[in-house]
Amino acid sequence: DVKVTQSSRYLVKRTGEKVFLECVQDMDHENMFWYRQDPGLGLRLIYFSYDVKMKEKGDIPEGYSVSREKKERFSLILESASTNQTSMYLCAIRRPGGNQPQHFGDGTRLSIL
Amino acid sequence: SQQGEEDPQALSIQEGENATMNCSYKTSINNLQWYRQNSGRGLVHLILIRSNEREKHSGRLRVTLDTSKKSSSLLITASRAADTASYFCATDAGGSQGNLIFGKGTKLSVKP
Numbered sequence: 001d002v003k004v005t006q007s008s009r010y011l012v013k014r015t016g017e018k019v020f021l022e023c024v025q026d027m028d029h030e031n032m033f034w035y036r037q038d039p040g041l042g043l044r045l046i047y048f049s050y051d052v053k054m055k056e057k058g059d060i061p062e063g064y065s066v067s068r069e070k071k072e073r074f075s076l077i078l079e080s081a082s083t084n085q086t087s088m089y090l091c092a093i094r095r096p097g098g099n100q101p102q103h104f105g106d107g108t109r110l111s112i113l
Numbered sequence: 114s115q116q117g118e119e120d121p122q123a124l125s126i127q128e129g130e131n132a133t134m135n136c137s138y139k140t141s142i143n144n145l146q147w148y149r150q151n152s153g154r155g156l157v158h159l160i161l162i163r164s165n166e167r168e169k170h171s172g173r174l175r176v177t178l179d180t181s182k183k184s185s186s187l188l189i190t191a192s193r194a195a196d197t198a199s200y201f202c203a204t205d206a207g208g209s210q211g212n213l214i215f216g217k218g219t220k221l222s223v224k225p
Binding site: 042 | 146153154161163207213216
């Protein structure tokens, strides 16, 4: 079974804090993704990575950065958290090549107060 | 950039009935995928249909794809209360990085 582990299911932080969301996979897949999910807006891609130290911006990268120092770990960083970043954050992985599904972690519900 | 749009937004049925959800998209695709999300959890991949396929089955799931109309449907037969979840379609335009574009989902409620 594919295992994608997100470090926290629920997280509460304060405005202005630096926040780290961690995602770890056990499948040795090259491609990793960070999404946020908001009611009425669906899933929106923040950043993705297709190899160690490689990263690409998604549709809504503003206010976020990422780090991928090891293949199995992809971190999402909120440099200075703001209330509009309160959301559900989902990490996904995918094997490269055509016609592959994405496998998701259970999500982190982040509240910024 | 939202590509897939599911219809209806919400669907409520009785156990044993069939549930049909539709997805429309705008550009050419390599494949289309359906995912399920239980409340407060991550998405689970259900089925992938390639652009050259018209129909695919997996257990009680049946997916159709009409590339000329840029639409797909997901049919769940003999629904169960445990099928209650949100269902998303996602389009894959191709490329090794595997970016998907998700719709906003259909919320299915199956009443016992």
